[in-house]
Amino acid sequence: MKTILPLTLLLVLSFVKGIAQNNENAVKEISLKGDSYIMTDLSYMNDAIFMGRRDSIAAPYILPSVGYYDASGFFADVSASYLTAASEQRIDLFLLSAGYLFDSKKWSGDISVTGYFFNEDSYNVQSEMTANLNGLLSYDFEAMEVSLSMNGFFNKSSSADIFGEFMLSKTLYLDDKNFLMNPSFSLSAGTQNFYEAYYRTSRLGNRKGKDSGGQNQTNDSNIKISKATEFNLLNLELSLPFQYYHKSFIFSFTPTLAFPQSSATITTEDTIINEDLESVFYWSAGISYWFSTKKKVKE
Helix, strand or coil: CCCCCCCCCCCCCCCCCCCCHHHHHHHHHHHCCCCEEEEEEEEEECCCCECCECCCCCCCEEEEEEEEECCCCEEEEEEEEEECCCCCCEEEEEEEEEEEEEEECCEEEEEEEEEEEECCCCCCCCCCEEEEEEEEEEEECCCCEEEEEEEEEEECCCCCEEEEEEEEECCEEECCCCEEECCEEEEEEECCHHHHHHHHHHHCCCCCCCCCCCCCCCCHHHCEECCCCCCEEEEEEEECCEEEEECCEEEEEEEEEEEECCCCEEECCCCEEECCCCCEEEEEEEEEEEEEEECCCCC
16 A cells, blocks of 8 residues: 555544544545545444543444545545444434545645534533534655644534644554554644533433433533633644555544543532543444446646
């Protein structure tokens, strides 16, 4: 296989590295052939993590997806997230994504838009988000790949969030390039309006209108996060994606260690809570299958 492109679907088809992290490298690898193709994927993620944040109740997902990638660079993808928690089994989220990928010598990147359609009972930390606009630019220095992405996330009832991420990564090949790993380090910063909205609907308020037996009920309109509109460092992350290619199949495993930053100060009508953030380990695994729909025309 040829040299892999830098990560270019970052924060596009996922809970920002959650939903499709297993097939990110596969998309770039196959796209280098210049064909139009369809990729299907079935993954499992042990918890939904966003910017190092998560709900007090784990949200493990089974994630089927299918995407079309045109030789011109345009792509579209649809995915579902089935929540497998014992007491909460349901389809928790649909994602629709579309965008454009480009590659020019050592430069590569993408621009894309994603729509989020959460179940009304979802307690996912992103569950108040409705859409994401993403742009990413990468440069291959050979010794490492450097990527910078900017994202705008739109919420149901609060102000939009702006995020930026800086990533360093390096693709390493084994077994005649059929096996690869892509160790990476990322630094993410942004606003926390999404987090304030999540606290209002799930963490401190009633769980999306469900009866909580009188416990931890509060007036959600009075829940505020100090400095939610300020741009702060939110997360440091180490990730080590593994992929094995066999014919048209790609087997993936991605362990990740997140170190959330900028603990929130949450104010309710009754008290002030100083959040105690802790590092979190999470992982995802999956299998993908791709097939060409149109071969590149040779000049």
